[in-house]
Amino acid sequence: MxxxxxxxxxxxxxxxxxxxxxxxxVAVSGPYPDRGRSxxxxxxxxxxxxxxxxxxxxxxxxxxxxxxxxxxxQ
Numbered sequence: 597m598x599x600x601x602x603x604x605x606x607x608x609x610x611x612x613x614x615x616x617x618x619x620x621x622v623a624v625s626g627p628y629p630d631r632g633r634s635x636x637x638x639x640x641x642x643x644x645x646x647x648x649x650x651x652x653x654x655x656x657x658x659x660x661x662x663x664x665x666x667x668x669x670q
Contacts, residue, residue, distance in 0.1 A: 600636050600639075603636060619643040621643050622642040623640075627639050
């Protein structure tokens with residue numbers, strides 16, 4: 597799954613670290629500055645969604661309807 601973070605460099609760094617606590621992070625881009633005079637940046641994070649224990653679901657396949665979320669950010 598690919599995610600785009602948008603915020604200050606400090607905010608994006610903090611959230612990228614929190615995502616690494618909850619998911620298997622495959623890649624994190626460097627910060628891309630917004631256009632113009634903005635102090636905000638974009639950071640792209642790619643995470644792997646592992647299947648739930650005992651599940652036969654593929655990590656790259658779609659989630660099955662009705663399955664509970666296995667992990668959530670705190």
